[in-house]
Amino acid sequence: MLRSLRQQAEVSQRELARRVGVAQARISEYERGHRSPSVDRLDRIVRTLGGVLHVRAESGLSAEDRQLLDLHLAMTPEQRLDALRAMSGLRGRARA
Amino acid sequence: MSLLETVDLQAVSFDPARILTVLGRSGAEIVVIGGVAATLHGSPVATADADAVAARTESNLQRLGDSLRQLEAAVLVSISVDDRTATVVRQEIDAATLENLSPARLLTRHGVVDVMWQDATVGDYDDWRADAVQVSIAGTTIQVASLESLIRSKERADRDKDRAALPFLRALLRRSEE
Secondary structure, eight states: OHHHHHHHTTOOHHHHHHHHTSOHHHHHHHHHTSSOOOHHHHHHHHHHTTOOOOOOOOOOOOHHHHHHHHHHHTSOHHHHHHHHHHHHHHHHHHHO | OOEEEEEEGGGOOOOHHHHHHHHHHTTOOEEEEHHHHHHHHTOOOOOSEEEEEEOOOHHHHHHHHHHHHHTTOEEEEEEOTTSSEEEEEEOOOOHHHHHHOSSEEEEETTEEEEEESBOSSSOBHHHHHTTOEEEEETTEEEEEOOHHHHHHHHHHHOOHHHHHHHHHHHHHHHHHHO
16 A cells, blocks of 8 residues: 555655655565554655545444344344334334 | 325334345345345344345346335435435336436335445445355345445445444454354
């Protein structure tokens, strides 16, 4: 991904390394997946290439969600569809 | 001849099992995707319609048309902002009608069904079918999108409802791999 971003920006590895302040060999390692940059450095690289880095942290399921999942996993596929139908009915009544 | 009609959605109960049973028995080549597919895998996230990707062959359009007529499908034009009523076009749902609708958004007597030939996240029927799983509903076997494809689709669509569904899908995938 990094390589294609750099190539789209028409920047050489040497030039990118100079602008970011690292050795060209390090950029090459990042592009080949042999080494991973820190988030700060990746952000600097991406911004240098005219892009924007989005980092999204996702939490896992809460204890309540895990219980809900366990409940649904204990059902057969037909029972899961029945539950969905029942939820739909409840939503319909809530609208009325 | 077609006729615009207003339908009271309070009188339409979403019953995905009945929809899938009719589609499955027709032998139509479809893969169930979206929220109903997630439900069949065990996701507790509710959805209000059934989505399917279908093969766009003449014989399949014919089978789909036959099953959708059994479901008394009408072309869905719009749903009111309060979700209470829908405007539909009552017209013959046949192969020619379906071919010109992409996606075909239909209101049946068991709820809304979206049939598409291709979706923007994973691809066409063959792409979804490649790793689909078989699920039996009321003695009928239907093809359901794999968890991997559903996750890929939700990640690419990246709407609020997709992001809400993803933790459950990922947890289901982890559990299936344990």
